[in-house]
Amino acid sequence: MPIDAAKALAAEPRTGEISWNSKDVQLYHLGIGAGLPATDPDELRYTLESRLHVLPSFATVAGSGSPGVISGLSMPGIEVDLARVLHGGQSIVLHRPIPATGTATATNRIAAVYDKGKAAVLVLRTEVSDADGPLWTNDSQIFIKGEGGWGGDRGPSARLEPPAGAPDRTVERSVREDQALLYRLSGDWNPLHADPEFAKVAGFERPILHGLCTYGMTLKAVVDTLLGGDVARVRSYVTRFAGVVYPGETLRIRMWPGEGSVRVAVSAVERDDAPVLADTVVEHT
Secondary structure (H helix, E strand, O other), X not given: OOEOHHHHHHOOXXXXXXXXXXXXXXXXXXXXXXXXXXXXXXXXXXXXXXXXXXXXXXXXXXXXXXXXXXXXXXOOOEOOOHHHEEEEEEXXXXXXXXXXXXXXXXXXXXXXXXXXXXXXXXEEEEEEEXXXXXXXXXXXXXXXXXXXOOOOXXXXXXXXXXXXXXXXXXXXXXXXXXXXXXXXXXXXXXXXXXXXXXXXXXXXXXXXXOHHHHHHHHHHHHHHHHXXXXXXXXXXXXXXXXXOOOOOOEEEEEEEEEOOEEEEEEEEHHHXXXXXXXXXXXXXX
């Protein structure tokens, strides 16, 4: 069997140093659509180094995403075909605000291996700390098609009950035609997001947007719409990737605020509100 769950869970964590600077943060923010209008004071907090704050989803690319999903898929006990791999979900827990410039230690390990029958699910956990202590914890849920069925733990269900009633707020965000080309400069060089021929081989009519780009665009919309633009209020952010986005489309982002949290659903307007992000929750102060 390509996945040896016991061996993967017992493997020693991989630790390495990551670093980032204000240019990396600005590039990430531009990649998720910040800076429009360019002179808007609220947008300048994402684009101007003298006012810069860091959207927490930057944690998914800090240090160019190192050690990252590909590193996790090469851990002991894991031997899979990348063509069978899907990014199923993502979560971030913030221990304190991310500085605009930093150097930190990232520790990467397999936190869980689940048997879904027709697929295996790996939870790749990255814990990041600097000299002042913990910064954030990232969990990536990776589906590997055709690798389940060994009788292991199915794990928890990520599905939530749909929010009740109509959303309190709905915003739309346009995805530029060049959005994926810009976003990939933050470290995800998968040709699926740039090369039309590669995308066709993978079963798509054209290159698709990175799921983590949609993830960042959505968090920015929530922060700007409901949290007064204060990135430091975000405590955690979790989502399930429910469908693809094509550059040039429009995201419809629905929000249901509650006590200390916001439920969110994201769809593609031009494809009859096809689901994009589901089971999405932003917890905040």
